[in-house]
Amino acid sequence: MELNQTRKDVKEENISQHNTIEGTNNFFNKHNKRGGWTTLPFILGSMLTLTMTAGGWIGNLIVYFITKYNIKSIDATQIFNVVVGCMSFFPIAGAILSDSFYGSFAVIAVFSFVSLLGVTLMTLTASFPSLRPPPCTNKLLPCESPSKLQYGVLYTILGLACIGIGGTRFTIGTMGADQYEDSNSVGIYFNWYFFVYYAGTVISTTAIIYVQDNVSWTVGFAICVVCNTIGVILFLSGKNFYRRIKPKGSPFTSIARVIIAAVRKRKVSSRNQGYNYDINDKSTTIPSDSFRFLNHGALKIESDGLKTRSWSLSTVQEVEDLKTLIKIMPLWSSSVMLSGLVGMFNNFIILQALTMDRHLGGSKFRIPASSFLSLDTLATSISIFILDRLIFPMWKKLTGWSLTPLQQIGLGHVLNALGLVASALVEARRLHVARDHHMVGLSTGAPTIVPISALWLMVPLTIMGISQAFLFPGQISLYYQEFPTSLRSTSTAMISLLVAVGFYLSTAITGLIRNSTSWLKDDLNDGRLDIVFWVLTVIGVVNFGYFLVCAMMFKHKLDKQDQNLDNVSSS
Template sequence: MEAKPNEVEEVETCSEDAEDHPQRGGWKTFPFVSGNVLGLSVAAGGWASNLIVFLMTKFNVKSISATQINNIILGTNNLFPVAGAFIADSFLGSFSVVSIFSFISLLGMIMLTLIATTHSLRPSSCPPGSLTCEGPSKFQYSVLYAALTLASLGLGGTRFTIATMGADQFRKPHDQGVFFNWYFIALYVANVISFTAIIYVQDNVGWGLGFGICFIANVIGLLVFLLGKRFYRQVKPKGSPFMSIARVLVASVWKMKISLAASRDSDYFYGDVALADNTVPTKAFRFLNRAAIKTEEDKQFDGSYEKTWKLCTVKEVEDLKTLIKIMPLWSTGIFLSTPIGISSSLTILQALTMDRHLGPHFTIPAGSFLVFNLLATTISIFIIDRFILHKLRPLQGIGIGHVINIVALVGSALIERRRLEVVTAHNLTNQPGTVVPMSALWLVAPLSVVGIGEAFHFPGQVALYYEEFPKPLKSTSTAMISLLIGIGYYLSTAITDLVDRTTGWLPNDINQGRLDNVFWMLAVIGVVNFVYYLICAKFFKYQNQSV
């Protein structure tokens, strides 16, 4: 396929901004980049995927508190990539950010390994089902939170930044697309290893060895990445595109007294490009147009105009308007990820109380059940990509994902109701720690349905934001997915706390609670959010007609 002129221009620009020569970049860097992705993802998945179980069994944290801590940590994991991207784009560059935060992640792995192997850093062990367990001291909590903070910052600062750096190694858009495919394959492979092998070691051999494996994986990932330094093309920091957004807001407020009634196209600042070749100010959010109006105060000594905190180009103003238009749709993703975050945590609590035997000699770790969600997403993405994707526009795919997620929550509520019936039938209500005679494999069904839903709405959101975000924010568009997931996890913590305070649905022993009511509540939230999504989608207009 013949490259479009603008594509060639972008590639050449990238090449000019990179500190490289002909022998740098290309596929020879892929083993070093993918080695970092594999190593750090195995390490991150090893501690994050089984955190609830670790808090409950080794730190004697109550089940609901454990889920709240878990959701806060997962939220941080997904919020910090935006900060990592800002630091890389504005100050340090991708290589420095990945190197620094890989080391920070390593420090977190060292601390978690020490916590798991040093008795004084955690409370005394507690028999299963005991109601008089010794809780962690303030010092033990401080060490734990410090370790989790370092591990979380390390994960957040590397995951999206290494993807950007990997794509920077290639000059052709086709090669960049192939890299992203292999990047996600490496990510999925690492997650499968974490959700199965490492969790099994933690639950059945020892937490010290489990975290020790995470430490070794982190070391390997960091060393492999550093070994490739002489091969990398390193793109210089260009400054954050968020600065132009801030400048538009400041300039529009500064000039709020200027009248727009008699303004003409020639009154606006277009930068170095001629008026005929530029975007004219639109009427939407017209008050922002003031930021691009030229005044005598904006004129330089030689009579020219330059971008300042009081004067922006029309293009910058229109880019901000585009973001404002897409934000309502983006916000629906927050209320989509919130029920997913809550239900994932509650599913682990359910699995801990149910029969997890697979044959006479093997017990599935509770944290490993989330791998069924991962597998369902992976398989569904492959099927959708091959047979369905070309028939759907992004908004349609996202809408289907909303509906499927609601169905999954209804299924979770019905399965939990059945579990509570078994609890009552066997008189296990007041016997915490006793395994309910019901197979935990029942949980596979709703987890798989959630995975199918994610296969629709997650790629749909990535495609929508990448196509519709302004050009200067293309690299930030994918990080917006991580941002909404992070906010969703924080919101899930707040909702869980509210339910815990106002109802009796979430006691420490879930056999005495009503998790089914929580799932029904989440399904109702999903329905309301879907209606909100339909309203936003109805009024949204694609800016890029190629979508």
């Protein structure tokens, strides 16, 4: 009996040891697996600090130009528009580089170092007076403009910062989503992503800008350097935990292939010719009749041999993807002007704030002019939460249907126009107070403070923030749903492209108004910014009409599928 008991104890001990070893192996295998929620602190931590860096240096750039480089106010807004446009173009370049050649990790690592270099050099411009023109001390004399060398140094620094920040902004978001395998986790991740993005923007446009305005520009930019450094360290610290997605090639290559193949085969007759289908595409649907010229790109002729893809041959699916992209471009273009109006609104709000009383009540605390734009961001984030959790569910419960992305974008257009109307009314009131206090024609360029509270700007800023709460999610949903599957990974980058083109457009409109009218003056008290806002309102209303035409002519993917089913059933 004792022998049997001993054997039983040994057997149980061996089983226990085996289970322990197996459990240990499972533990290490589980934790050695790349990706997942382990990467969240590294991704979001670097995202937060890099967003604070971007907001800290670009959020107060107009004021920095005016106060430290003696650049005229309208010129400062135009330079700022070009900077934001460039910064919004680079996410497209970053997406192409990461998808086609190097992968997200390498692109983010390189561009974050470029951002660090640019922000560091920007700090040097604030530290060394020789890099800037002398301060404007005598208001009776014109201020000295920057030299060509000083402009060259400034533009080089801005270029580095734009490349660095633009190359990391959306690429890091895509890389974070690649760490998860199920759609539910991706959805949760994006919720945290946007929360961190808005949090970083608000912190930078309030705390960091306050330091720049009230403590020191050098200290303010140095904080951005520290944030960027922390972001780089956090991102690189997660190197062993990230799931790496190998570059699969840019979808834009297939678009170029379709166009080139269609041009090369433009004289080839489609009679007695077959079409080239993707190996994974089991359907044999004949290419649609719309934009039939592009169908030549998928014609398979004898000279193609056994090739399935080349610069002379594309697939039917690639042709149809390009057609889908072409069909949605009018809707996309209707948002370009809207983005330009938002850019001009943001710039003029800062100029208005510089000429208004920014003190809170009777206290000595003065709100930085650029920090007023954080009210827009707060209104957007709060509105998105209220709409998603309260308004939209209540609307669906009462009516039985949900607002479509197009309807959300349409409401955003309307609210955008109302925000411009509110801006015109506030500016008219400000000019009225300036005239009552005889403050017209007193300045040679520096802002003249009018005794009217800048808190009036909260009204148009709140309305514009709510409009963005409709526009931003609506545009992302529309593009993600309607873009070809092969382009879904870059569909959200179209928002960035909208901002880029819109800010370049706002530069052109500002220059046109400035050169053809007397409404835009460096001293707003001598101009008629209220009329400019009314002109922008009219442009917004006309653009809304263009949007309605595009929306009525647009056919959703679902509509086209239903039409195909109707054709089949009727035949």
